[in-house]
Amino acid sequence: MKMAASQGAVGPAVALQSHHYPNVAHWNPGVMHQQQHPLHTARSLERALEDAVCSGMLNISGRKLRDYPGLNYDLTDTTQADLSKNRFCEIPPEVCIFAPLESLNLYHNCIKVVPEAIINLQMLTYLNISRNQLSVLPKFLFSLPLKVLVVSNNKLLSIPEEIGKAKDLMELDISCNEIQVLPAQMGKLLALRELNIRRNCLQVLPDELSDLPLIRLDFSCNKITEIPISYRKLKQLQHIILDNNPMQSPPAQVCLYSVTVYLFTCIELKLKSFHCCLFLFCRRHLVADNGKSLQYQVSTEPSFTMRRKMEHLREEMEQIRLLQQNLESRLKVLLPDDVGAALMDGVVLCHLANHIRPRSVASIHVPSPAVPKLSMAKCRRNVENFLDACKKLGVPQDKLCLPHHILEERGLVKVGVTVQALLDLPSSKPNQLSTM
Structure with a gap:
């Protein structure tokens, strides 16, 4: 089974439309090219309106209408309305007084503005206003109890902060x-399961999205260069589509590598723990198309090689977790999840050496409020002093990591081996850690 980036912008909308209109015939593009008698068309429209009075489901899709045709019909009990594929320049005011309306499809019209009268529709849970000419989403729109909002293929430049009020929103397609x-307020959409932000001008993915229970995330065709480390918290994520982005971290030239390895090794080797729930949950592979297009290939059973890679990854993550535990328990400090970044200036490691045996490292360069980040030269001096101290204390040569393993965060597992060997040495009475 392959899952690639959707070629059209209305894929989810079509599926949802079929869900919301199970008994209504959908528009057939071929019919519109046939010669139809004007009288026949008028009678067909009349029948649609008459049926809507009885059924509560209004379907006038694909009729090239510029004006609302239902003025002579009592449609106030309508619960589902499909006005898609017409030529409406505005949402008909008459539709905004359908108090019981739950589903409104306005796809492919010429609508430029959402009127404030739409707040009368306090039962509305599904709104599709894609492929129109909207340049702004009004704030009052998010006072509706929407569960699905589709506004793709418009001219939107931004999303209002008030979107955070849409507590019931489960699917958003922009x-x-x-x-x-x-x-950042999108991080408050705690019911959101599917987010489609494909083909926009985004350069950064907000950290706040990592708080959402997302199952599907599509941010393909943007200008994203990095997936935030915080996205490790997206434990329910099943589908991620990221092709056509200038990815640097992790690089786009990833081929036939599992998604778990991709997200949790390339990005997350610095993590506190490895999310086994994703590894028991499903097996996923990334396929690179000439280093540019990334898509999913989901297999029901991984190969022996992939299993071995996954097991090796699990072992590495466990060793990194043990490294963090050792440092925190010995020094009585709490390290950030990004362990590699916390160690790369050598300060913590030098303190550890002095904790094992006082004055093992005579001088430690530490950051200050005036200079919160050490220069690379001082970081290297700290690291070299730590490794020299390890040698003098008796750490075997074959268990010593190299400076670049620390300075460039390239070998946390090897750093863990060195730290473990240091902790296994007989030590003097540990002194208290003064300043980190």
């Missing part, structure tokens, strides 16, 4: 717009 930044 693909194919001109959005440059996503508001």
Whole structure:
């Protein structure tokens, strides 16, 4: 089974539309090219309106309408309305007084503005207003009890912060717009399961999205260079589509590598723990198309080689977790999840050597409020002093890591071996760690 980036912008909308309109015939593009008698068309429209009075489901899709045709019909009990593929320049005011309306499909019209009268629709849970001419999403839209909002293929430049009020929103499709930044308030959409932000102008993925229970995330065709480390918290994520981005971390030239390895090795080797739930849950592989296009290839049973890689990854993550535990328990400090970054200036490791045997490292360069980040030269001096101390204390040569393993975060497992060997040595009475 392969899952690639969707070629159209209305894939989810079509599926949802079929869900919301199970008994309504959908528009057939071929029919519109046939010669139809005007009288026949008028009678067909009349029948659609008459049926809507009885059924509560209004379907006038694909009729090239510019004006709302239902003025002479009592449609106030309508619960589902499909006005898609017409030529409406505005949402008909008459539709905004359908109090029981639960589903409204306005796909492929010429609508430029969402009227404030739409807040009358306090039963509305599904709104598709994609492929129109919207440049702004009004704030009042998010006072509705929406569960699905599809506004793809418009001219949106931004998303209002008020979107955080849409507590019931489960699917959001804002693909194919001109959005440059996503508001942090999107992190409050705690019901959101599917997010499609494909084909926009995004350069950064907000950390706040990592708090969401996302199952599907599509941010393909943007300008994203990095997946935030915080996205390790997306434990329910099953599908991620990221092709056509200038990815640097992790690099786009990843081929036939499992998603878990991809996300949790390339990005997350610095993590506190490895999320085994994703590893028991499903097996996924990334396929690179000439180093540019990335997509999923899901297999039900991994090969022996992949199993071995996954097991090796698990062992490495366990060793990194043990390294962090050793440092925290011995020095009585709490390290950040990014262990590699916390060790790369050598300060913590030098303190550890002095904890094992006082004055093992005579001088430690430490950051200050004035200079919160050490220069690379001082970081290297700390690291070399730590390794020299390890030698003098008796750590075997074959268990000593190299400076670049620490300075460049390239070998946390080897650093863990060195730290473990240091801790296994007979030590003097440990002194208290003064300043980190």
